[in-house]
Amino acid sequence: MRDERWHLRAVALPDGDEPADWWIVGGRLSTEPVDGARDLPGGWVAPGLVDAHVHLTFEARDRLGLERGSPELIAAHLDLQRRAGVLALRDAGSLPGVALEAEPDGGARVVGCGPFLAPPDFFLSHLYDGTAPEDAVEAARARVRDGWPWVKIVADYPGEESFNPLAPRLGYPFELVAAIADAVHAEGARLAVHVMGPIVGEIVAAGADSIEHGNWADADTVRDMAERGTAWCPTLTTVLGHIEPIAAEVPPARALLERQRETLPLAAELGVTLLAGTDEEPHGSVAEEVAAMMRYGAPVDAALAAATTGARRYLGLPGLEARARADVVTFARDPRADVAALREPAAVVAGGRLVAPAGASRS
Numbered sequence: 045m046r047d048e049r050w051h052l053r054a055v056a057l058p059d060g061d062e063p064a065d066w067w068i069v070g071g072r073l074s075t076e077p078v079d080g081a082r083d084l085p086g087g088w089v090a091p092g093l094v095d096a097h098v099h100l101t102f103e104a105r106d107r108l109g110l111e112r113g114s115p116e117l118i119a120a121h122l123d124l125q126r127r128a129g130v131l132a133l134r135d136a137g138s139l140p141g142v143a144l145e146a147e148p149d150g151g152a153r154v155v156g157c158g159p160f161l162a163p164p165d166f167f168l169s170h171l172y173d174g175t176a177p178e179d180a181v182e183a184a185r186a187r188v189r190d191g192w193p194w195v196k197i198v199a200d201y202p203g204e205e206s207f208n209p210l211a212p213r214l215g216y217p218f219e220l221v222a223a224i225a226d227a228v229h230a231e232g233a234r235l236a237v238h239v240m241g242p243i244v245g246e247i248v249a250a251g252a253d254s255i256e257h258g259n260w261a262d263a264d265t266v267r268d269m270a271e272r273g274t275a276w277c278p279t280l281t282t283v284l285g286h287i288e289p290i291a292a293e294v295p296p297a298r299a300l301l302e303r304q305r306e307t308l309p310l311a312a313e314l315g316v317t318l319l320a321g322t323d324e325e326p327h328g329s330v331a332e333e334v335a336a337m338m339r340y341g342a343p344v345d346a347a348l349a350a351a352t353t354g355a356r357r358y359l360g361l362p363g364l365e366a367r368a369r370a371d372v373v374t375f376a377r378d379p380r381a382d383v384a385a386l387r388e389p390a391a392v393v394a395g396g397r398l399v400a401p402a403g404a405s406r407s
Contacts, residue, residue, distance in 0.1 A: 047069070048068070048393075048398060049067070049069050049078050049079075049081040049082065050068040050081055050082055050393065050398075051065070051066075051067050051077075051081040052065070052068070052086070052089060052372065052374065053083075054089035054374055055088050056364055057090040057353075057375075057380070058344070066372075068370040068393060068396050070396065071370055071395045072370055072396065073364065073366055073368050073369075073372075074366055084374055084391045084393065085376065086391055087375070087376065087378075088374065088377070088385075089372055089373070089375075090352040090353075090364075090373055091131075091353065091356055091361075091362070091364050092131025092371035092372060092373055092394065093129045093131065093352060094132045094133070094319075094330075094359065094361075095130045095133050095134070095321060095351070096133075096136075096320060096321045097134060097321020097323050098121070098125075098134070098135055098136065098321065098323070099323070100138065100154070101117070101118060101138040101139040101144070102171060103121075104323075104324040107326060108121075113141075118144070121327040122152050124326070125152055125327050125328050126392060127328060127392070127399075127400050128327075128330065128331065128389070129389040129400070130152065130330055131152050131153065131373070131392070132152065132155070132355070132356065132359065132361050133154050133155070134156075134194070134236075134359060135155070135156045136236060136238075136321065137158075137160045137196045137238075138156060138159055139159065139171065140159040144156045151371070151399050152394065153361065153371075155193060155194065156193065157194040158187040158190065158195060159187070160172040160197075160198050161175055161183060161187070161197045162215050162216075163175065163215050164176060166201060166213070166215050177217075177220055180216060180224055181220075182227075184227050184228050187233075188228060188231035188232070192233065194234050195228045195235050195236070196235075196237070196238065196256075197224060197235065197236070198238045199216065199221060199239050200215060200240050200241045200243060202240070209286055209287070210294070210296045211241065212240045212241040218243075218246045218247070219250075221251075225253075226251065229251070234253035234254070235252050235254075236253065236255075236277075237254070237256060238256045238257060239255055239256065239257055242260040244260055244265050245261070245264065245265040245268065248265055248274050249268065253275065254275040255274060255276050256277050256279065256321070257277075257279050257283060258276055259278055259283050259287075259300055259303070260303065261276070261303075262303065262307065263310055266307050266314060269311065269314075270314035270315055270316050274316070274317075275316070275318070275319055276316055277318075277319035277320070277321040278337070279321045279322070280304075280336035281322060281323075281325045281332050281336050282324040284301075287300055287301060288301065304340050308340050308342050309341035309343070311342075312342050312343055317354055317355075317358045318337065318346055318347070318349070318354065320333045320334055320347070320351035320355065330351050330386075331383070331384075331386035334348060334350065334351050334383060335383045337350060338383060344380050344383070348379060351386075369396075370393055370395060370396040371393070371394055372392075372393045373392050373393075374390045374391045375389060375390055376388070
């Protein structure tokens with residue numbers, strides 16, 4: 045492979061003030077000048093963006109027409125993400141029996157949760173194998189021993205015959221969720237929990253490491269998240285797509301949105317780790333998730349951190365540091381002044397290699 049050498053002078057996002065110089069050589073970042081380095085375009089830079097809630101092995105709306113679980117579908121999703129500057133993803137639930145590489149070809153890093161863990165005949169039947177309550181703790185341990193760094197529980201979900209996202213059914217009892225959390229932690233992994241209804245506080249108390257959705261979280265629950273170090277991935281673009289169109293006529297939907305406008309800025313104020321995740325939305329749309337978080341009250345630095353430094357720190361991935369792997373995305377405009385700039389990366393470099401040309405953006 046040709047040794048790509050790059051020089052970048054840019055302001056670091058989300059909170060940099062003055063431009064600084066970085067060089068890229070041997071796939072690593074350096075603060076020491078490098079001979080023969082070409083200039084990367086862009087006056088603002090972030091470590092490769094993070095989408096912390098995706099599903100690489102299937103798609104909700106069959107947008108690409110590729111076989112579920114196929115290598116072709118996974119590769120297409122990763123390509124869409126890379127072109128948008130997303131170089132790290134947490135796969136928040138994959139199809140049973142489908143492997144995901146932690147560092148697939150092309151540069152993106154994948155942190156996997158493995159197959160969904162939920163009772164039989166409870167979740168979407170074509171996406172998971174149900175696990176009876178008496179087998180759930182051992183199944184969680186097995187996922188970690190199979191190499192997954194996270195385990196994902198579906199804690200509540202509407203019945204398929206009368207789908208109502210505002211009134212989901214409960215899956216495993218809370219004491220079992222706590223036992224699963226203890227087992228996962230004992231194995232050295234972490235637990236993500238899908239929560240749609242008003243049981244967020246109970247799931248936080250049970251020991252979840254990250255709350256997926258959780259839009260009914262109240263202020264006390266957010267304070268508990270802050271004390272426990274629980275992360276929150278609200279997947280706003282997906283949730284709003286279901287809830288905003290009915291909010292004017294459906295009081296509970298309107299109440300959910302009002303609560304989100306109160307609790308999201310509170311979470312940022314209290315230092316809860318916010319994670320940007322797109323879930324059902326198109327791959328490569330994390331910029332829209334950041335914009336939605338800002339629209340519902342997250343300060344711009346917190347919303348940007350949810351897709352950059354904060355998410356990387358939480359997932360144990362490096363940022364813009366000397367000798368770190370060179371995963372960077374640059375912008376011609378400051379996304380803090382206009383979040384739409386986040387949709388238009390000037391250049392994307394993964395592992396020191398240019399993977400999206402200057403001016404590339406999500407199509």
